[in-house]
Amino acid sequence: MTYHGKHRERRAGLWRRRAWSVAALIFLTGLLGIPLLGLAQDAAGTAATVAYRDIPQLGGSRNIIWVIAQQHLLLAGFVLGVPIFAWVCEIVGVRTGDKRYDKLAKEFTKLLTSAYATTALFGGILLFMLLGFYPKLMAYLTDIFFPSFVVYCALFLLETVTLYLYWYGWDVMQGGGKKGLHLFLGLLLNVFAFFIMIVPNSWATFQASPVVVAEGSALARAWAATWNPTWWPVNVHRLIANVVLGGFICGAYAGMRYLSANTHEERVHYDWMGYVGNFIGVFGMLPLPFAGYWLMREVYQYNQQMGITLMGGFLSWLFILQAFLIGVLFLGANYYFWLGITHRIEGSEVKYRRPIMAMLVILLLCLGVWMTPHSLVASLEEARKMGGTHHPLLGVFGVMSAKMTVVNIMILVTFMSFIIYWRAGKQVTATWAKVAQKVMGGVLGLAAIVVIVLGVWGYFVPAIVRINYFSVAQVLIVLFVLVTITPLTGLLMKSARTTTEMIWGRMPPRAGYALVLNAVMVILLMTLMGYARSSSRVHWHIYGVMRDSSQYAYSPALGYAAAFMSLNTFVFCLLVAFIFWVATMGDKAKAGEPGTKKKLPAGAYPAMAGGSPTLDDQKQQ
Numbered sequence: 001m002t003y004h005g006k007h008r009e010r011r012a013g014l015w016r017r018r019a020w021s022v023a024a025l026i027f028l029t030g031l032l033g034i035p036l037l038g039l040a041q042d043a044a045g046t047a048a049t050v051a052y053r054d055i056p057q058l059g060g061s062r063n064i065i066w067v068i069a070q071q072h073l074l075l076a077g078f079v080l081g082v083p084i085f086a087w088v089c090e091i092v093g094v095r096t097g098d099k100r101y102d103k104l105a106k107e108f109t110k111l112l113t114s115a116y117a118t119t120a121l122f123g124g125i126l127l128f129m130l131l132g133f134y135p136k137l138m139a140y141l142t143d144i145f146f147p148s149f150v151v152y153c154a155l156f157l158l159e160t161v162t163l164y165l166y167w168y169g170w171d172v173m174q175g176g177g178k179k180g181l182h183l184f185l186g187l188l189l190n191v192f193a194f195f196i197m198i199v200p201n202s203w204a205t206f207q208a209s210p211v212v213v214a215e216g217s218a219l220a221r222a223w224a225a226t227w228n229p230t231w232w233p234v235n236v237h238r239l240i241a242n243v244v245l246g247g248f249i250c251g252a253y254a255g256m257r258y259l260s261a262n263t264h265e266e267r268v269h270y271d272w273m274g275y276v277g278n279f280i281g282v283f284g285m286l287p288l289p290f291a292g293y294w295l296m297r298e299v300y301q302y303n304q305q306m307g308i309t310l311m312g313g314f315l316s317w318l319f320i321l322q323a324f325l326i327g328v329l330f331l332g333a334n335y336y337f338w339l340g341i342t343h344r345i346e347g348s349e350v351k352y353r354r355p356i357m358a359m360l361v362i363l364l365l366c367l368g369v370w371m372t373p374h375s376l377v378a379s380l381e382e383a384r385k386m387g388g389t390h391h392p393l394l395g396v397f398g399v400m401s402a403k404m405t406v407v408n409i410m411i412l413v414t415f416m417s418f419i420i421y422w423r424a425g426k427q428v429t430a431t432w433a434k435v436a437q438k439v440m441g442g443v444l445g446l447a448a449i450v451v452i453v454l455g456v457w458g459y460f461v462p463a464i465v466r467i468n469y470f471s472v473a474q475v476l477i478v479l480f481v482l483v484t485i486t487p488l489t490g491l492l493m494k495s496a497r498t499t500t501e502m503i504w505g506r507m508p509p510r511a512g513y514a515l516v517l518n519a520v521m522v523i524l525l526m527t528l529m530g531y532a533r534s535s536s537r538v539h540w541h542i543y544g545v546m547r548d549s550s551q552y553a554y555s556p557a558l559g560y561a562a563a564f565m566s567l568n569t570f571v572f573c574l575l576v577a578f579i580f581w582v583a584t585m586g587d588k589a590k591a592g593e594p595g596t597k598k599k600l601p602a603g604a605y606p607a608m609a610g611g612s613p614t615l616d617d618q619k620q621q
């Protein structure tokens with residue numbers, strides 16, 4: 001009787017909880033349905049050829065699409081970027097026999113599985129909203145791109161199946177030839193992800209740079225529209241940006257786990273994971289400005305007015321904000337490297353203090369030049385005193401010749417930060433080491449001099465010469481430095497003798513905060529450039545083909561756009577925090593922490609919220 005009584009009580013409690021859940025669901029449905037009822041009333045009696053619909057009660061169709069599309073793109077960037085370095089880490093683990101890399105790859109993939117469903121959810125919402133709010137535009141795009149819609153659906157299905165096999169088969173496919181099969185699944189996952197990225201890119205780039213679509217078969221028309229002038233520049237730019245986003249978000253995840261770590265083993269693991277995430281983000285970030293330059297070059301070649309709107313019109317101030325955000329990102333990434341040198345390698349602080357200070361000064365000077373606007377915002381009296389909107393002294397730093405030069409110098413400095421970190425605590429033993437070091441030093445010094453000379457020379461040549469020859473030469477010189485010094489250093493480090501062991505788990509709490517800051521800066525940058533690319537079309541849905549005749553046929557003001565960039569960044573950070581929380585639930589269950597905190601061992605205190613002297617000062621034996 002007692003058992004049945006308790007059973008009835010539990011069942012009654014369950015029904016009460018379900019009743020409250022159903023009531024809450026009905027309330028939310030009614031709340032969301034109020035504006036939808038208004039929309040339905042407005043739509044009643046309209047023709048099937050309606051061009052626009054709107055829900056002004058929820059902020060308007062454009063703002064709704066803005067938020068949903070941005071969240072989907074950010075989540076998609078994370079989902080498409082993470083498999084690349086998860087697969088690379090798994091390969092490194094197989095080649096070196098180091099189990100840490102396999103564990104790291106699995107943890108990266110765990111984040112991927114948590115984010116995948118959320119990405120698909122926002123993609124579905126975006127599709128329904130676009131069909132509802134912009135039926136005429138979507139009908140036009142569907143008429144052209146329908147064959148690629150079918151291809152996209154097939155790719156999405158294949159990626160989903162491959163992802164499930166890759167994740168759930170991880171432990172099963174560890175021995176013998178099964179590991180090779182697992183690596184092959186990882187390769188397929190990245191191939192499908194790449195094509196899933198470039199197919200929708202064709203739809204978006206066609207809106208910015210449409211081409212003439214001649215009569216022919218549906219497949220021929222879709223292919224002609226796909227191969228538009230900005231398709232491949234955007235593909236390359238987004239591929240690199242996705243790797244950067246994924247790397248820095250994984251670094252932020254490691255930083256958060258490091259700050260809340262309870263044991264020395266956890267601190268060691270997440271310290272190393274944070275280093276790998278920052279390394280991936282930085283090495284993706286180095287060539288990213290070159291991809292952006294290629295994209296802008298193609299925009300100018302396609303339509304000079306669009307390029308002027310971006311770089312010389314009201315949108316040009318966005319690139320000042322971009323300079324600030326990228327500058328903070330460069331400083332954050334370098335700062336993390338410098339902390340690694342001074343805290344993980346004993347005795348390095350005194351040795352590398354001067355080089356670090358020199359690199360910091362160079363980065364700050366370059367950032368100051370990069371942030372200098374071409375035309376200052378000045379009052380009438382100030383403009384009269386200056387003789388115009390161009391400052392007589394600082395005006396020379398506001399042109400592209402100066403900015404391209406300092407960007408390349410910042411890339412070289414960041415690259416050297418990593419090389420110093422790589423070589424710290426090691427002594428080269430190769431017989432050809434002295435020659436190699438002189439060659440690398442000569443290449444780096446000569447490259448910096450040539451980049452600066454070309455930048456100064458650019459003031460005295462026509463713009464076409466500076467854009468087509470000097471800027472391209474600067475890019476190629478810096479890329480040459482990256483692809484020559486990196487393998488040479490790798491060969492030297494293969495036979496190098498370790499003089500000071502690197503000790504993991506000793507980074508101060510501010511290192512974890514730096515990793516989180518880097519991730520936030522990347523997210524802000526992606527929201528900013530998304531607004532810039534969309535606004536470059538001004539009052540066109542499809543540039544020069546289909547005019548935007550809705551009430552939102554104007555570009556939002558910069559202040560208004562900045563508020564939405566911040567909102568999108570905040571919402572995405574909340575989503576990422578939710579994904580992190582879901583990904584760590586299993587770890588807490590395995591550790592026996594069902595909602596209660598374990599008593600921490602002596603000397604192992606989490607560094608969250610304010611820092612910890614234990615992590616700042618503790619010296620591991």
